[in-house]
Structures are given as C-alpha cells and as structure tokens.
Amino acid sequence: MKKIVYSFLIVVLFSTTALAQKTFNDVNAEKRTVSSFHGIEVGTGIELMLTAGNAEDVAVSADKPEYRDKIITKVENGILKIHYETKSGAVNKTKETKNLKAYVSYKSLDKLDANTGAEVKIEGVLKSPKLDLNANTGALVNGKVDIDVLGVSQNTGSKITLSGSANKLEIDGSTGSKFSGLEMSTSNCSVKVSTGAIISVNADNKIEAKASTGGIVKYKGNPSVKEIKKNTGGTVSKI
CATH class of the missing domain: 2.160.20.120 (Pectate Lyase C-like)
Structure with missing residues (x-):
C-alpha cells in the first residue's frame, strides 16, 4: 500500500x-x-x-x-x-x-549550488534572467539553460555540462574542475581558470580569458573581441 x-x-x-x-x-x-x-x-x-x-x-x-x-x-x-x-x-x-x-x-x-558529490539534472530548460551556479567537491550539473546573465563558480573536481544559451557568461574554474559549454551559445564570455581546471565555451561576440597554473580554456566561434592572458602554464586555444 x-x-x-x-x-x-x-x-x-x-x-x-x-x-x-x-x-x-x-x-x-x-x-x-x-x-x-x-x-x-x-x-x-x-x-x-x-x-x-x-x-x-x-x-x-x-x-x-x-x-x-x-x-x-x-x-x-x-x-x-x-x-x-x-x-x-x-x-x-x-x-x-x-x-x-x-x-x-x-x-x-536565481541560485543553484551543488556540493559534495551531488548530481543535478535539469529536466527541460532552466529559464531565468539571472542565475548564479556553483559546483564544488565532485558535484555534477547537466542540462539545458536559457539565461540572460549566467555566473558560474566551480572547483575541486566538479563537472558542469550545459547546452542552450546565455547572453552573458562569467566563469571562474579551479582545482581540477571541468566546464563543458560548447553546445551553449553565448554573446559575451568572461573566463578565469587555474590549477588544472578545463573550461570549454562557445563565444559569438566577445571573449575575455585568463588562464594560469595549468588551467586550460578552449573556445569555439568567431568573437570579434578577444582579450587573452596566460601565465604559469595556462593555455587558451580556439577549437
């Protein structure tokens, strides 16, 4: 019963x-x-x-x-x-x-935090004017979004995979985290990566990328404005 x-x-x-x-x-x-x-x-x-x-x-x-x-x-x-x-x-x-x-x-x-091995599955499309997305300590986040302003912070082996669109995307990744956003179109993208983290994005208009301490940024698209900074083994490359 x-x-x-x-x-x-x-x-x-x-x-x-x-x-x-x-x-x-x-x-x-x-x-x-x-x-x-x-x-x-x-x-x-x-x-x-x-x-x-x-x-x-x-x-x-x-x-x-x-x-x-x-x-x-x-x-x-x-x-x-x-x-x-x-x-x-x-x-x-x-x-x-x-x-x-x-x-x-x-x-x-407008806020989503995944921590300590949690796994978030977005069913359908997550639509919001603004979203702060945080993933830490092995957490996983997967899904499709339609966001005007998307802020992402992740570290410690967390993985985020997103598709859909975000007009403005800001990412800060560190400590072995991974962000996969090649299937998510963005207009303006700002990326900061360090300590072995890997970030992949799709930038249409502008990309600002800072990579240090073994951090890797990969991007596709043809942004007209590129501001790239690399140091201490960081890499930024177009796919």
Missing part, C-alpha cells in the same frame, strides 16, 4: 504542475512541505531532478525509508537546502549505496 501511495504522490506532484517538463514515477518517493524558495543548495551525494513549473514542490526518495527520513529539506532565507543528515551521504560505512534522490519543481530560480 505504501508503494502505491508514494507512486501516486510523485506522479501528482509533477503531472499537475502545468509547466513541468517530465513526470517521475518513484515508488519510494515522499512529498515534503516547504515554504517558497528562489534558490537551491544540494549536497551529500543526492541526485536532484529539477523541473520548471507553476508551483513549488519537493519530494525525496531513497532505497530504504530510514535513509529517506534522514534527507533534510528546509528553506532558509529563500534557499531550499537539501542534504543528508550525516556527512556520509549517499554511501554508508559498509559501502552500501542509498540511492538518495530529490525531485524539485520551481517557479523561478
């Missing part, structure tokens, strides 16, 4: 949201009640499925009810924070995976 109820909840959560791009079926899901939010912060190995809608809804899932109950969902200063109760996150001491997931429908979003 519980499985039927949970499945019903998750289908209702996303199918009744008029602008939602996808319906999720998850027999282990449980709906959470939260206050209004405009930003999201997720961590501790949780997989986040993010969908635009005309309502703000949250549900969480895990392989076992005791794992699901330890997923914290709370809103502080307009930021929805999703994380596991302990730092062990998605894997416990016996290396058993917990399959921690969160399903979020949002009305508007």
Whole structure:
C-alpha cells in the first residue's frame, strides 16, 4: 500500500504542475512541505531532478525509508537546502549505496549550488534572467539553460555540462574542475581558470580569458573581441 501511495504522490506532484517538463514515477518517493524558495543548495551525494513549473514542490526518495527520513529539506532565507543528515551521504560505512534522490519543481530560480558529490539534472530548460551556479567537491550539473546573465563558480573536481544559451557568461574554474559549454551559445564570455581546471565555451561576440597554473580554456566561434592572458602554464586555444 505504501508503494502505491508514494507512486501516486510523485506522479501528482509533477503531472499537475502545468509547466513541468517530465513526470517521475518513484515508488519510494515522499512529498515534503516547504515554504517558497528562489534558490537551491544540494549536497551529500543526492541526485536532484529539477523541473520548471507553476508551483513549488519537493519530494525525496531513497532505497530504504530510514535513509529517506534522514534527507533534510528546509528553506532558509529563500534557499531550499537539501542534504543528508550525516556527512556520509549517499554511501554508508559498509559501502552500501542509498540511492538518495530529490525531485524539485520551481517557479523561478536565481541560485543553484551543488556540493559534495551531488548530481543535478535539469529536466527541460532552466529559464531565468539571472542565475548564479556553483559546483564544488565532485558535484555534477547537466542540462539545458536559457539565461540572460549566467555566473558560474566551480572547483575541486566538479563537472558542469550545459547546452542552450546565455547572453552573458562569467566563469571562474579551479582545482581540477571541468566546464563543458560548447553546445551553449553565448554573446559575451568572461573566463578565469587555474590549477588544472578545463573550461570549454562557445563565444559569438566577445571573449575575455585568463588562464594560469595549468588551467586550460578552449573556445569555439568567431568573437570579434578577444582579450587573452596566460601565465604559469595556462593555455587558451580556439577549437
């Protein structure tokens, strides 16, 4: 009976949201009640499925009810924070995976933080006038965006892969992080990279690139304005 109820909840959560791009079926899901939010912060190995809608809804899932109950969902200063109760996150001491997931429908979003092995999957297109996107400590972010001003900060082995478009793109990457944006068209692009990070972008009008300490910038397109600075083993090259 519980499985039927949970499945019903998750289908209702996303199918009744008029602008939602996808319906999720998850027999282990449980709906959470939260206050209004405009930003999201997720961590501790949780997989986040993010969908635009005309309502703000949250549900969480895990392989076992005791794992699901330890997923914290709370809103502080307009930021929805999703994380596991302990730092062990998605894997416990016996290396058993917990399959921690969160399903979020949002009305508007201007901030997205992925930390500590979290994985963010953008379903459909994330549209916003402005978005601050941060990824740290092995976090993954994948999806399509339509943003006027997109600011990206990432480090410590995080990976971001985006398609779509951003009129203005500012990226700061370091410590082995990787940004793949060749399928995302940009008009004005500003890139700062260091410490072994790799950033790939598609620039139409202007690119400013600073690469140092083994950082790598790759770009495609034919920007009319190029401001390139390289030092301490940094490289900037056109694809």
